[in-house]
Structure formats: structure tokens, C-alpha cells
Amino acid sequence: MTETPASAERRREGMTTPPSGFVPRWQREYSALAVLFALLLFLAITRPAFFSADNLRDILVNNSYVMIAGVGATIVILAAGIDISIGSMLAACAVTAGDLAHRGTPLWLVILATLAMGAFLGLVNGGFVAWLNVPPIIVTLGTLSIYRGAVIWYTQGVWIQGLPASFLFLGQGTVWGVPVPVWVAAGTVLAGVLFLQKTRCGRHIYAIGGNPLAAELAGIRVNRIRLLTYVISGMSVGLSALVYASRFSQIQSNTGIGFELLVITAVVVGGTNIFGGVGSIWGTVCGVLLLGAVDPALAYRHISSYWEGAIQGCFILFGISGDALRTRKR
Amino acid sequence: MAFPATLCVPESDDTVKTEAIQRIRATRRLRWSAFARELLLLALLAVLCAIFARLSPQFLDSDNLREIARHFSEVGLMALPQTYVILTSGIDLSVGSLLGLSSVALGLSFEHLKWPFWEAAGAALGVGALGGAVNGLAIAWWGMPALVVTLATLAIYRGLAVGISSGRSITDFPDSSSWLGQGTIGPFPTQFLLLVAAVILAGAALYKSPFGRYIYAIGGNETASRLGGVPVDRTRFLVYLLSGVASGLAAVVYVSRLGTARPDAGSGIELDVISAVVLGGTDVAGGDGGIIGTVLGLLILSVLRNGLDLINFPQERQPVVIGALLITAIAIDRAVRRRRA
Numbered sequence: 001m002t003e004t005p006a007s008a009e010r011r012r013e014g015m016t017t018p019p020s021g022f023v024p025r026w027q028r029e030y031s032a033l034a035v036l037f038a039l040l041l042f043l044a045i046t047r048p049a050f051f052s053a054d055n056l057r058d059i060l061v062n063n064s065y066v067m068i069a070g071v072g073a074t075i076v077i078l079a080a081g082i083d084i085s086i087g088s089m090l091a092a093c094a095v096t097a098g099d100l101a102h103r104g105t106p107l108w109l110v111i112l113a114t115l116a117m118g119a120f121l122g123l124v125n126g127g128f129v130a131w132l133n134v135p136p137i138i139v140t141l142g143t144l145s146i147y148r149g150a151v152i153w154y155t156q157g158v159w160i161q162g163l164p165a166s167f168l169f170l171g172q173g174t175v176w177g178v179p180v181p182v183w184v185a186a187g188t189v190l191a192g193v194l195f196l197q198k199t200r201c202g203r204h205i206y207a208i209g210g211n212p213l214a215a216e217l218a219g220i221r222v223n224r225i226r227l228l229t230y231v232i233s234g235m236s237v238g239l240s241a242l243v244y245a246s247r248f249s250q251i252q253s254n255t256g257i258g259f260e261l262l263v264i265t266a267v268v269v270g271g272t273n274i275f276g277g278v279g280s281i282w283g284t285v286c287g288v289l290l291l292g293a294v295d296p297a298l299a300y301r302h303i304s305s306y307w308e309g310a311i312q313g314c315f316i317l318f319g320i321s322g323d324a325l326r327t328r329k330r
Numbered sequence: 331m332a333f334p335a336t337l338c339v340p341e342s343d344d345t346v347k348t349e350a351i352q353r354i355r356a357t358r359r360l361r362w363s364a365f366a367r368e369l370l371l372l373a374l375l376a377v378l379c380a381i382f383a384r385l386s387p388q389f390l391d392s393d394n395l396r397e398i399a400r401h402f403s404e405v406g407l408m409a410l411p412q413t414y415v416i417l418t419s420g421i422d423l424s425v426g427s428l429l430g431l432s433s434v435a436l437g438l439s440f441e442h443l444k445w446p447f448w449e450a451a452g453a454a455l456g457v458g459a460l461g462g463a464v465n466g467l468a469i470a471w472w473g474m475p476a477l478v479v480t481l482a483t484l485a486i487y488r489g490l491a492v493g494i495s496s497g498r499s500i501t502d503f504p505d506s507s508s509w510l511g512q513g514t515i516g517p518f519p520t521q522f523l524l525l526v527a528a529v530i531l532a533g534a535a536l537y538k539s540p541f542g543r544y545i546y547a548i549g550g551n552e553t554a555s556r557l558g559g560v561p562v563d564r565t566r567f568l569v570y571l572l573s574g575v576a577s578g579l580a581a582v583v584y585v586s587r588l589g590t591a592r593p594d595a596g597s598g599i600e601l602d603v604i605s606a607v608v609l610g611g612t613d614v615a616g617g618d619g620g621i622i623g624t625v626l627g628l629l630i631l632s633v634l635r636n637g638l639d640l641i642n643f644p645q646e647r648q649p650v651v652i653g654a655l656l657i658t659a660i661a662i663d664r665a666v667r668r669r670r671a
Binding site: 082128132133134135137138139141142143144145146148149150152153157261264265268274275306307308309310311312313314316317 | 421468474475477478479481482483484485486487488489490492493496497601604605608614615644646647648649650651652653654656657660661664665668
């Protein structure tokens with residue numbers, strides 16, 4: 001357990017410590033950025049209509065909730081965990097928000113309650129992982145079913161409708177001409193970057209992902225921080241659910257099925273190592289934008305959206321093949 | 331039979347791995363104390379059966395038992411090679427999507443190429459094998475992490491299934507095609523006998539052949555296995571290939587049972603498959619567990635689902651019970667292992 005793939009890679013790349021600047025020095029995120037630019041360039045030549053202000057704005061707004069949840073997922077994966085329950089957590093948080101808003105609860109209380117709900121669901125995940133030592137993939141596979149079942153149990157499969165206008169402002173309003181979801185996403189990304197790069201706890205997350213045993217021996221409270229990463233993931237999903245639920249005037253109980261796949265894909269395409277320790281939130285931002293541009297790009301190229309899943313999957317394989325070639329055993 | 335050197339040297343400070351080695355030896359000599367976990371699962375299964383038999387008079391009805399057997403056969407076929415995959419400390423999340431893609435391949439080659447049903451079934455097996463080979467190549471030879479590769483192929487295979495079929499289901503199969511999925515041989519459903527044969531084959535390969543030893547060795551310590559002369563890459567490729575073939579076979583059973591080939595066939599079934607394996611005591615970190623456990627996990631899962639159906643517990647709420655059972659079982663297992671360590 002002295003050398004994880006992440007630490008091996010860093011050693012080979014001549015890196016002794018993970019990037020600590022506000023803008024990371026180490027440029028593994030650039031592969032996603034390069035593909036994104038290539039895609040945009042291709043579209044610029046073949047379909048200039050793609051670059052209309054409305055279309056770009058739509059892409060940003062439509063993907064803001066993925067980006068918000070992506071920040072939390074990046075933090076979990078950096079600490080060598082995985083959270084595949086985020087789709088079900090999104091449904092649980094969206095239903096919480098919708099149900100409270102529907103009953104006329106003041107907006108600030110709705111926001112607070114939804115974040116608390118997210119934090120609680122994350123705490124359950126993290127508790128099993130950190131205290132009971134159950135592998136994260138098993139815990140979140142289980143809670144994926146449990147949270148989804150609980151949502152359907154609670155709503156009886158009925159859609160929540162008739163949300164008040166004050167609530168819908170979160171998803172549909174604008175401040176200074178910029179849609180609210182984009183503000184929220186930008187704020188979350190900045191907070192996430194500051195947390196990871198500038199706080200002690202953030203550095204500990206990289207340390208744990210790089211080598212949990214060494215981190216423990218160095219006096220880092222590994223279990224406490226792992227627990228924290230799942231709570232952060234839950235809260236970011238709660239925030240994401242607020243934006244998501246308020247974009248449409250109804251909430252279905254099958255909200256967010258397959259959402260975890262989208263988010264984890266974005267994180268991995270953005271260059272974060274699935275085994276933890278290496279990566280950044282900037283990479284996830286590139287990954288989300290890249291995946292978000294695929295669907296409208298398909299529409300502009302007149303390709304059926306039936307192929308969307310297959311193309312996204314190819315992006316993941318493409319995204320990790322670089323990593324695999326570098327860390328590959330000689 | 332020559333065993334890799336790693337298996338003959340129990341001087342490891344990692345007690346869990348040492349325990350795994352003792353279990354392997356025990357399978358050779360049949361020492362019952364090494365099967366405490368399996369006995370516990372068997373007791374749990376018996377308790378569940380007793381409870382449901384009390385709560386619902388239909389539970390032990392032969393028609394109901396046949397119904398249970400029909401339903402778990404597809405999951406079971408995929409859970410056997412999934413056990414191998416997890417034993418090598420990998421995971422295959424793409425099985426459900428590959429089931430969908432294989433069933434689309436079956437449907438299209440039947441409808442468009444006018445192949446007879448059982449030849450079209452061959453096409454489904456071929457597509458399954460191809461899909462498994464892609465996973466295996468990426469994981470074993472290019473060294474990509476299994477979780478990410480199969481997460482990607484989960485999306486790719488489903489996307490291909492939906493894309494190729496344009497989201498359309500294919501029906502109108504001849505009556506003769508229902509033999510595998512709806513017919514019986516004696517008192518048993520046909521696919522149940524297929525599963526029994528597969529279990530015996532899979533168990534024999536795991537417990538009695540060098541291939542099985544290699545699987546345990548890789549899960550126990552990959553580097554040591556490589557140095558000990560275990561063909562690590564070939565074995566890992568094979569387990570993913572087998573998993574793909576099993577998905578193809580399950581697709582044939584699925585189409586035959588329902589009489590329709592749908593692109594969304596088997597979506598989410600990977601949860602059931604992995605739950606059965608993990609509930610059966612196979613360690614997701616690899617190297618410990620086996621086919622016997624998987625069979626018990628599968629039985630517990632299906633008895634639980636069927637029993638809940640019979641007592642009119644709504645189907646959409648069942649995931650709560652099953653998810654909770656899964657996490658609790660693993661938490662207890664971990665606690666016991668830690669105490670022993």
C-alpha cells in the first residue's frame with residue numbers, strides 16, 4: 001500500500017506535492033479543455049448558429065445543476081471514495097424542496113431544509129463508509145435503491161405541481177442579466193476551488209486520496225475527512241436539486257435516474273483520477289461543459305439523440321485512456 | 331496440479347488474505363468451519379422462507395416456486411461470472427446494458443436478416459461475447475480501472491441498443507421461441523435447469539480448476555500472483571469475457587420469456603446482480619467469497635422479492651428493504667472480520 005496509481009503517476013510526472021495554486025500548475029485538465037475547444041471549433045466552422053447567445057446561455061443553464069453536483073462528486077472522488085447515490089439524493093432533495101415550497105414555506109427555509117436534507121443523506125453514506133468501514137461502492141449502491149424507494153414511498157409516484165413563483169425564481173430568474181442557476185454554479189465552483197486549494201482540510205483530501213495509510217500516519221484524521229466529503233457531496237446535491245426543481249413547475253419521483261452517471265463521467269473526463277488524489281474542480285468544469293455541449297451539438301448536426309448515451313460513454317473511455325497509458329505497468 | 335507459489339505461502343501479515351487462503355484450502359478438504367458465512371446465509375434463507383410461508387399460504391405453492399425460479403434465472407446467469415469478476419477485485423457494471431444490446435441484436439437479426447430464432451440467439455451470444463471482450467481488453471490489457479470502463483460501457487452499450495433499434499421493441503417471435511423462457515422440463519422451468527448447469531460448471535471451474543485458483547490469487551495479491559507466474563492478464567480478460575457471454579445468454583432467456591426484444595431490457599439489473607454476489611459474502615476488495623455464496627445471495631434476494639410481492643408490499647418500495655439488507659449484511663460482515671483480525 002505504499003504506492004497507489006495516483007502517487008505513482010505523480011512520481012513519474014516529477015511531482016512531489018499536488019497542485020496548490022489557485023489555478024493548478026499541473027495541466028492534466030487541459031485534455032478535456034482541448035477536446036472541448038476542438039468540438040467548439042468544429043461547430044464554429046460547420047454550424048455557426050451553435051454560437052448564438054441564446055444557445056450558449058441554454059447550455060450553461062441546462063448544465064448548471066450538473067456542475068453544482070459535480071463539485072461535490074469531485075471532492076468525494078479526490079478522497080478515493082465514490083458516490084453513486086447522487087441521482088437518488090437529487091430526487092429526495094428535489095421532492096423535499098418542492099413539497100415545502102408547495103405548502104407555502106418561506107424561500108429561505110426551503111433552501112435551508114433542502115441543504116439539511118442533502119447533508120443528512122450524505123451523512124448516512126459517509127457514516128457507513130467512515131465508521132462501519134463498508135466499501136463506498138456498496139454503501140452508495142445500497143442507498144441508491146433506498147433513497148429512490150423512499151422518495152416513491154413518500155410521493156406515491158405523484159408529481160408535485162403548482163410551485164409558487166418565489167421558488168421558481170431560483171431556477172428561472174435572472175440577476176444582472178445572468179440566470180440565477182449560473183450564479184449558483186459559479187459560486188459553488190469558486191467555493192469548491194478555494195476549499196480544496198486554500199484550506200488545510202482541502203489539502204488533507206488530496207493527501208488521503210494519494211495514500212490513505214500515509215495520511216493516517218501523518219496525523220490526518222482520515223475517517224473524519226472521508227465522512228466530511230460525503231456530507232459535502234450531499235449538500236452540493238441539495239443545492240443542485242434546488243436549481244433543478246425550480247426550473248420546471250413540477251417534480252417527478254423518477255427525477256435524476258442516471259444522474260450519477262452524468263456527474264461521474266464529467267468528473268472523470270475532467271481529468272480527476274478515479275482512485276483519488278489527483279485532479280481538480282476546474283477539470284470538472286471543463287468536463288461538464290464538454291458533455292453539455294455534446295447534446296446540442298448532436299442536434300445541430302442532425303444526429304438522433306438516441307446516440308447520446310453511446311457518445312458520452314466514448315468520452316469517458318477517451319478521458320481515462322490517457323491516464324491508463326501513463327500509469328500502465330511497464 | 332501445480333499451484334502458484336503465492337497460495338502455498340500463508341506468511342502474510344494481512345489476516346483477511348490469510349483467511350482467504352485457509353478458505354481455499356478448506357474447499358479442497360471440505361472443512362465445515364471455514365463455511366461459517368455460508369451456513370449463516372443458509373440460516374437466513376430458511377428464516378425468510380419460514381416467515382413468508384407463514385404470512386402467505388401461496389408461498390410454498392409449486393406454481394409460485396416455479397415463478398421465483400423463472401425470475402431469478404437471468405440474474406443468476408449473470409451473477410456467476412460477476413462473482414469471478416468481483417473475486418479478481420474488479421466490477422462489471424455493464425451487464426444490464428449488454429443484456430439490452432444482445433436482445434436488440436437477437437431481435438434485429440431475426441426481423442431484418444430473417445434468421446431463425448435460435449440462430450438469432452447465437453447472434454445475441456456473439457454480441458455478448460464481443461461486449462465482454464471489449465471490457466476485458468480495456469481492463470486487462472490497457473490497464474484501465476474496471477469501475478470507469480464498465481461505467482462507460484454501461485452508457486455505450488445502452489446507447490448502441492437504443493440507437494440501433496431507434497428505441498423500438500421487436501415482437502412477433504414464433505411460438506417455438508418460448509421454450510427456453512416459458513417451457514418446462516418435468517416439473518422444472520427450462521431456464522432453471524440451464525442455471526443449475528451453469529452453477530455446477532461455474533462452481534467446478536472456481537473450486538477445482540487452475541483457472542479458479544488464479545482468480546483467487548489475483549484478488550488476493552495481484553503483484554505477487556504476477557511474480558508467482560499466474561497469467562494475470564489472460565485470467566482477467568477471461569472473466570470479463572465470461573461476464574459478457576452470460577449477459578448474452580441472459581438476453582436470450584429474457585426475450586424467450588417475455589416474447590419481446592426491447593432496447594431497455596435489463597436496465598438497472600446490474601444492481602440485482604451485484605447485490606446477489608455481495609450479499610453472498612464475496613468481498614468487493616477481491617480474493618474472498620465464491621459461487622456457493624452467490625447462489626445463496628441470489629436465493630435470499632429472490633425469496634425476499636417474491637415474499638414481499640405476496641404480502642402485497644408495493645414493488646416500488648422493495649428497493650428500500652433490499653438496499654438496507656445489503657448494507658447491513660456487509661457492515662456486519664466487516665465488523666466480524668475486523669474483530670477476528
